[in-house]
Amino acid sequence: MTAAANQNHSISAPLLQLQEVSLRYGDKSKISFKSIGYDKYSGPAVDQVSLQLAAGETLGLVGESGCGKSTLGRIAAGLLLPDSGQRLWCGEDVRQLDAAAQRRARLDVQLIFQNSHAALNPRLRSEQLIGEAPVVHGLIRASERRDWVIQLLQRVGLDASHIDRYPHQFSGGQRARLGIARALAVQPRLLICDEAVAALDVSVQAQVINLLLSLRAEFGLSMLFISHDLDVVRHLSDRVLVMHAGQIVESGATESVYHQPQHAYTRSLLESIPRLARI
Amino acid sequence: MNAPLLQVEQLDCVVRQAGVLTGDADLAVLQQLDFSLQRGRILGLVGESGCGKSMTGNAILGLLEPPARIVRGRILFDGVDLLQQDEAALRGLRGDRIAMVFQDPMMTLNPVLRIDTQMIEAIQAHHPLPRKQALARAATALAQLGLHDPQQRLREYPHQLSGGMRQRVAIAIALLNQPALLIADEPTTALDVTTQRQIVQQVQALCREQGSALIWISHDLALVSSLADEICVMYAGRIVERGPVQAVLQQPRHPYTRGLIDAAPAGHVPGQPLPQIPGNVPLPPPLSQAGRGCAFAPRCGYASARCGETEPAPPEQAVSATHRATHPATHHATHRATQRVRCHHPLVYSADGATEAITP
The missing domain is CATH 3.40.50.300 (P-loop containing nucleotide triphosphate hydrolases)
Structure with a gap:
């Protein structure tokens, strides 16, 4: 990956x-x-x-x-x-x-936006939000999607059990992580x-900055x-x-x-x- | 004469949450809030x-609406308990002796009225001043907040102004009647840093000049450090630490305050991981479960078994009731100057600035 x-x-x-x-x-x-x-x-x-x-x-x-x-x-x-x-x-x-x-x-080139609420389709679960693009673009097979998404969720500090959740079920900091996972799903440069x-908030901001540093x-x-x-x-x-x-x-x-x-x-x-x- | 202008005592506030299966539950959003503010202080x-x-700012102004309500405590303003006042009395105070500025100036401004109409209304609602004099006072207020050509601004509508100008107008309206207390709820959060700096300096200067006390609500510790005399740090509906602003921010005694200060990127080596507070701010607990242990314990690196069981006493109770009864004057004098913390294991500092927690 x-x-x-x-x-x-x-x-x-x-x-x-x-x-x-x-x-x-x-x-x-x-x-x-x-x-x-x-x-x-x-x-x-x-x-x-x-x-x-x-x-x-x-x-x-x-x-x-x-x-x-x-x-x-x-x-x-x-x-x-x-x-x-x-x-x-x-x-x-x-x-x-x-x-x-x-x-x-x-x-x-992938974008990460300020308003994570507006950037994530409220009707899609995490699996589709993150896994749709890599399947459509042939990076992974549809059968691999779930594993791929779980791997990404864990990498950005979310839990595998979050895979069936909708965006509104996440906190602001978690949605920021979700947005990052979606961007990473298509292996951008x-x-x-x-x-x-x-x-x-500053405490969550520090968590997300640290995540970006380690992903980079x-x-x-x-x-x-x-x-x-x-x-x-x-x-x-x-x-x-x-x-x-x-x-x-x-x-x-x-x-x-x-x-x-x-x-x-x-x-x-x-x-x-x-x-x-x-x- | 030494009595504080504002004294919030043991304020508890709940929000009723409807539950289909579980029945309605009261969530404890403010717990044992206790602080006071002297005249002219920030x-x-x-x-x-x-x-x-x-929630705290709105509670003081009597702006809480269902499902939120105050269940306990007193809010003494100039010796009068605001919670016992009727709506007419509160309306007389609001905008006159106590004023508020919100994050979004359009909360204050009416989009279909010119600025002069709104400012004259704000004065005449409380003081029988002729229109001409009210207008002159409005122009002065705008000029004091650094708005160029106040006569022109007065003839404009809110949509013709930029965000920074609108907020200056909202602050000018709040200060029109020289309130004894101004509550500013994140008024500069949506503005650029350069505008923010100008507004903060102007508000600080005006409050000093008029002798208005100011409560500045913010999530930005650095901003507050440049503005305030005293600071209250809140976590999960409680005041966890308070005291003189320099003391609290330079040697915070609550692990949460320390964590907040350390999590800001300024002052850290670029590119290195930032010290982070794990987890998230918890949701308010149902009233029945409130007070079981310290709210910060699950995120705290110093937490002990005791922190999970009993909640630390609120800062005010450390200065016991007897103290207050016998020496009211000294009590207020000392209380204003000292740093207090709501924690079982407050941090202590050695001479070289290293920190450790007190383990009882």
Whole structure:
């Protein structure tokens, strides 16, 4: 159950590359937002952003609400097509690949969302929630599904007896684990975590962060970790991008950005975090 | 004159849960809640979701509705037991002497009324002030919370404001009548850190200036540490530790408080596993089973057999009733300054900062 399936791709190219991607919402219709007084929405959500993510690397993406970080995450996942710019997966434009390779490239990137309640189909039991995709995509046979799901449940710290439960029968922390298990079920190489721990209490958040750390080490996963919580991002990321008004205003190795922020916006963000004096 | 502004005594609160087969059961959601707050002081009420923080805030304002109800205890505000007051008396207090700010400002704001209408209403409901003066006071209140161009804001509707601006308006409304007590229930949780910092600083300054006492409810220990004088840590409907904010957060004596502080990623070596509290916050137990052992024992690394059997005494009882009767003044003075914990094995600290639990 490792993510080694696609290791035969060229090693030299970064796993994921975005080249000057831009996306503007609501611009394609004839109605101008400016004309009805909503000119504050007229800027692009993502403006000429480039980024690279190497295999095994965790990239943190921080910024305040409305800065475009979720939109950028969806572009990185291939869920949204940018208006301009390119998304390259292992150095290739996924849309140029044949159908089978396109499907595999999609499976390679999985998302974990903040609202685990909305992200899980309330009418499906854990077995279907987690086991449906790997069967459909031929990773496992239908007869192997139950064992596969039990293995995943146990790996994310849930119990095998949870296999017949519905999402509403889990606590918030357990649902976060369920979302992680579902993402892992198709053996991805990149996890995009969009505020994945933001809704959790600090004690449960620590449990889920520890789970992500150990899964990352075990499966050699890459992660794009999107969050407004600078402490969480610092704990998980090798490199960090600071986003403001659709643009990356600062990027670099996590510790250097946190210790020597260059951009005024990064400094104001860092200064705003309440600090607990520790003994 | 030394009497506290607010004194919550032995407050028990239950929520009735309907059961088809088992019959209705009362779940104990707040148990033996006991704390007090002096005039002009800032109290941080912290804990994880489901531990009863908001319930406490709502109980003080008389906002609990069935199936929740208070079964025991007193809430003394300025010497008057709020639980004995009728609805008209409470309405007179709310928004005037006691005000509340909620996490979602749209709980406070009416979406179809302009800001000025709502602010003037909030003043005139309690004080016979001419419209012009009320309007001037409203503009001042908005300006004090750092809103630019208050005259323009007053003419706008809530939907024309951003989330941060709306919350500033809600806080300005709460502070309009210079309340003796402001209860703020996670008002900045949904806001960005930069906005949060500004609002926290402004509210702190305004409360100091007006002499308002403040209860700030939050799950964020670090935020409370930058704001409050005193702190109450809640777990499973109980106050498990309280005291001066620096003392409690630097040398927490309850294993739960210690666990909460340690679980936050700040200050740990990046990439290393975080110290975690195993398990989850328990659901409130039926009243019949409440008080059987410490609620935190199943998650606690220091728990002994005794923790599973008897519940530790609430912090207040440590200062016995005789003490209170004989020396009311000293009692309040000491009580405000000391750190108290509801635990059989409170942590102690050696000179080098290492911790261990007291084993009796």
